[in-house]
Amino acid sequence: MNILMFVLFIVSAVASYYIAVQLASYGDGVKEKTRASTAFVGILIGVAISLPELTASGTAIIIDSPDLAIGNLLGSNLFNILALALLDIHYRRQQIMEHTNVESKLYSYLLILMTMVVMLSLTLTLPEGIYHIGYTSVVLVLLYFGGIKWINSRSEEKIKRRSRENLRFEDHSKNQVLQRFIIFGLLIMVAGSILTISADQIAQITGLGTSFIGSILVGASTSLPDAVSVATVLKLGNYNMAVSSMLGSSAFNIMLLSFTDGIYFGNNLFEHAGSMHIVTGAGTIIAVLLVLYSIARNKKRSAFVYVLPSLLIVGVYVTSTVLMFLIR
Numbered sequence: 001m002n003i004l005m006f007v008l009f010i011v012s013a014v015a016s017y018y019i020a021v022q023l024a025s026y027g028d029g030v031k032e033k034t035r036a037s038t039a040f041v042g043i044l045i046g047v048a049i050s051l052p053e054l055t056a057s058g059t060a061i062i063i064d065s066p067d068l069a070i071g072n073l074l075g076s077n078l079f080n081i082l083a084l085a086l087l088d089i090h091y092r093r094q095q096i097m098e099h100t101n102v103e104s105k106l107y108s109y110l111l112i113l114m115t116m117v118v119m120l121s122l123t124l125t126l127p128e129g130i131y132h133i134g135y136t137s138v139v140l141v142l143l144y145f146g147g148i149k150w151i152n153s154r155s156e157e158k159i160k161r162r163s164r165e166n167l168r169f170e171d172h173s174k175n176q177v178l179q180r181f182i183i184f185g186l187l188i189m190v191a192g193s194i195l196t197i198s199a200d201q202i203a204q205i206t207g208l209g210t211s212f213i214g215s216i217l218v219g220a221s222t223s224l225p226d227a228v229s230v231a232t233v234l235k236l237g238n239y240n241m242a243v244s245s246m247l248g249s250s251a252f253n254i255m256l257l258s259f260t261d262g263i264y265f266g267n268n269l270f271e272h273a274g275s276m277h278i279v280t281g282a283g284t285i286i287a288v289l290l291v292l293y294s295i296a297r298n299k300k301r302s303a304f305v306y307v308l309p310s311l312l313i314v315g316v317y318v319t320s321t322v323l324m325f326l327i328r
Contacts, residue, residue, distance in 0.1 A: 005198045005201040005205060006198075006202065008198040009199055009217070012191050012192075012194040012195040012198060013195055015187075016188060016191040016195055016221060016222065016224075017224045017228070020051065020052050020224075020225035021228055022180075023051065023184040023188055026177055026184060029172065029181070030177055030178065030181055050249065050252060050256065051185060051189065051192065052188060052191075052221075052222035052223075052225060053072060053222045053223070053253055054256055055188060055189045055192030055193060056069075056072045056192045056193075056195055056218055056222050057069040057196075057256065057260045058263060059192060059196035059197065060072065060196050060260075061260060061263050063196070063197060063200055065196075066264055066273070067273055068199065068203070068213065068218065069260050070257065070260075070270070070277055071213070071218065071219065071277060072218045072219050073219075073253045073254065073256055073257055073260070074219070074253075074281060075280055076219040076220075076223040076226075076253050077115070077253050077280075077284050078219065078287065079220045079223040079227075079317075080223050080226055080227070080249065080253075081246075081250070081287040081288060081313060082287070082313060082314065083223065083226070083227035083230065083246070084230065084313075085290075085310035085317075087227075087230065087231055087234060088307065088310040089307050089310050089311070089314075091234060092303045092307045093303055094239070095300065095306050096239040096242070096243065097243070097291070097294035097295050098297070098300065099239040100239060100240045100243050100244070100295050101240050102154060103151060103244045104244045104295055106150070106151045107151060107244050107247035107248050107251060108247055108291060108292045108295070110143070110144075110147040110151065111250050111251045111284075111288055112289070114143055114144065114251055114254040114255070115254060115281050115284050115285050115288075116285065117140060117143065118136070118257065118270070118281055119282065119285075120136075121134070122270055122273050122278055122281070133268075134261055134269065134271075136258075136261075136268075136270055137257065137262065137269070138258070140254060140255055140258045141258045144251060144252070147251070192222070195218065195221060195222070199213050199217055200213075202217070208325075216324070226246065226249050229245070230242045233245065243291075243295075247288070250284075257269070275327065279320055279323045279324050280320060280324065282320075283316050283319070283320030286316050287313045287316050287317070290309040290313050290316070291309070293309055294306075294309045294310070
């Protein structure tokens with residue numbers, strides 16, 4: 001039985017990665033085959049890519065494991081920044097951080113601010129919120145949507161979408177693309193649910209705790225599609241979009257904590273979080289500050305000197321993992 005849980009976790013993690021990649025691909029197909037607005041399609045694809053995190057945290061609430069839900073979303077963010085650092089090291093000769101603009105900086109500020117709000121909510125005893133939803137969740141929603149509006153108004157670069165012929169999906173009809181998008185959306189929810197349930201069992205079997213398992217195992221597993229998506233954008237040479245999309249996805253993950261709080265009827269979600277989530281949040285803030293430092297440098301450097309901040313981010317991730325293991 002114990003071995004079965006580990007097998008289920010590995011299989012569901014691999015399945016979540018594959019399905020999420022296909023889901024994002026068919027989301028792009030929806031854009032090609034329909035006349036939906038660019039904004040609508042952007043939201044659709046963004047939600048599709050975030051379905052692994054959303055499903056995992058939603059399932060954690062259903063099985064009454066709020067600590068696992070929080071760990072998944074915060075752990076996903078720490079892994080996102082690690083993935084960005086590893087990709088930066090891989091593309092060190094291109095020095096991708098030198099090609100970013102104000103948009104990436106603003107997403108960094110938003111992510112740091114939202115993470116700080118979460119950390120404060122984990123350390124302070126806050127008054128009751130609206131019905132069963134804490135005030136922290138309300139603040140996070142306001143910060144996210146207000147921040148996105150601010151970033152869009154301040155961004156120096158307007159994203160220009162090229163009109164493309166339906167070459168990639170020319171062999172598919174509109175109904176086929178929509179059907180497969182919906183099918184993969186349902187499949188990712190099944191895979192994400194199995195991933196979360198097996199992770200909860202692994203936490204009990206190993207005694208590592210749901211905070212640690214959620215932050216490390218589940219968080220990393222549900223973030224893999226984001227990492228693959230960013231790697232694909234980097235291959236195309238769109239460095240600013242790659243960096244800003246990873247930071248923006250992490251801010252969206254923080255906002256999803258509000259949704260998770262909304263479907264959790266056991267009072268304030270954040271009151272059930274373990275103390276190790278403070279370590280995850282602190283590690284994320286330090287890592288994002290290092291990303292900001294890399295972006296702020298405006299002078300070309302040797303490849304070794306250039307990757308030092310990213311190497312430090314890897315060190316931050318390892319240190320955070322060790323600390324979480326020690327205080328689990």
